[in-house]
Amino acid sequence: MPETDSVMRAMTNDGAFRIVAARTTDTARAVIDAQKLSGDIARDMADLLTAAVLYRETMAPSLRVQCIVRFEGGAGQLIADSHPDGWSRGLLQSPTGDAPDMRHDRATLEMMRTLPSSDLHRGIVEVPEGGNLSEAFMRYMQLSEQIISMISLGSAVEDANPAVGGFVVQLLPEASEAEAALETMTKRLESFREIRERLQGSDASPTRLIEQIFEGMPFTWLHSSDIRFGCHCSQLRVMTALTMLDRSEIQELVDEGDPLSIGCDYCGASYAVEIAQLQGLLSAS
Numbered sequence: 637m638p639e640t641d642s643v644m645r646a647m648t649n650d651g652a653f654r655i656v657a658a659r660t661t662d663t664a665r666a667v668i669d670a671q672k673l674s675g676d677i678a679r680d681m682a683d684l685l686t687a688a689v690l691y692r693e694t695m696a697p698s699l700r701v702q703c704i705v706r707f708e709g710g711a712g713q714l715i716a717d718s719h720p721d722g723w724s725r726g727l728l729q730s731p732t733g734d735a736p737d738m739r740h741d742r743a744t745l746e747m748m749r750t751l752p753s754s755d756l757h758r759g760i761v762e763v764p765e766g767g768n769l770s771e772a773f774m775r776y777m778q779l780s781e782q783i784i785s786m787i788s789l790g791s792a793v794e795d796a797n798p799a800v801g802g803f804v805v806q807l808l809p810e811a812s813e814a815e816a817a818l819e820t821m822t823k824r825l826e827s828f829r830e831i832r833e834r835l836q837g838s839d840a841s842p843t844r845l846i847e848q849i850f851e852g853m854p855f856t857w858l859h860s861s862d863i864r865f866g867c868h869c870s871q872l873r874v875m876t877a878l879t880m881l882d883r884s885e886i887q888e889l890v891d892e893g894d895p896l897s898i899g900c901d902y903c904g905a906s907y908a909v910e911i912a913q914l915q916g917l918l919s920a921s
């Protein structure tokens with residue numbers, strides 16, 4: 637059966653490590669299509685999307701998360717959202733029209749999740765020189781979450797054989813002989829730093845990735861979940877946004893006399909707002 641985008645989890649039977657691995661090939665390609673990206677920025681978007689999925693699945697499966705790479709000097713930002721229902725989306729904002737480049741431009745990585753109280757839990761780290769997002773994500777986990785983890789993200793998006801995915805291996809706090817276990821795992825993961833070709837060889841199967849990483853170690857599969865491209869824009873959200881405008885601004889739109897067409901920057905969906913609906917807003921407010 638062909639692989640579909642999903643997240644798999646497993647734990648070593650000695651209780652030392654948990655792994656969360658994701659295949660995000662189709663989701664990433666849909667985001668790249670919707671954002672019309674190519675080259676390095678397309679790969680960066682794919683990696684950031686995988687990071688958002690892994691972050692949510694590792695830290696907050698039931699919460700909405702957002703990850704932002706913000707380029708210094710107003711050069712723009714890359715945004716990836718991951719939702720508990722399994723959908724994800726992404727956005728490139730570049731005020732100049734030129735795609736920013738993590739390999740050259742200084743950037744920060746911000747990770748945040750929306751708590752049930754609507755408060756935000758957030759942390760910001762610098763993206764290391766050279767633009768390695770896996771490293772930035774690890775740094776975030778260590779500094780902001782105090783969790784020792786080993787992370788690798790890999791994206792081949794423009795190849796004939798596309799594959800996008802990644803993993804988080806977490807040292808569990810209750811691990812006995814944690815130091816020895818960590819040393820063994822760190823050594824083993826040396827050959828999993830660069831996983832792009834490995835992903836291409838297995839259609840980015842998260843099952844295969846976990847079997848390779850935990851090879852020879854007794855482990856137990858935990859639950860899996862599906863991932864897909866999606867967006868939560870809707871006519872209702874568009875109308876709600878319009879209610880934030882001043883009365884005079886709405887009146888101006890009514891006077892202009894043309895129905896509005898409002899597009900979603902994330903997914904490209906377009907929403908029509910008729911004059912009668914705008915008039916409805918005026919009489920409601």
Ligand SMILES: [Zn+2]
Nearest residue numbers: 867869900903
């Ligand atoms: Zn949308």
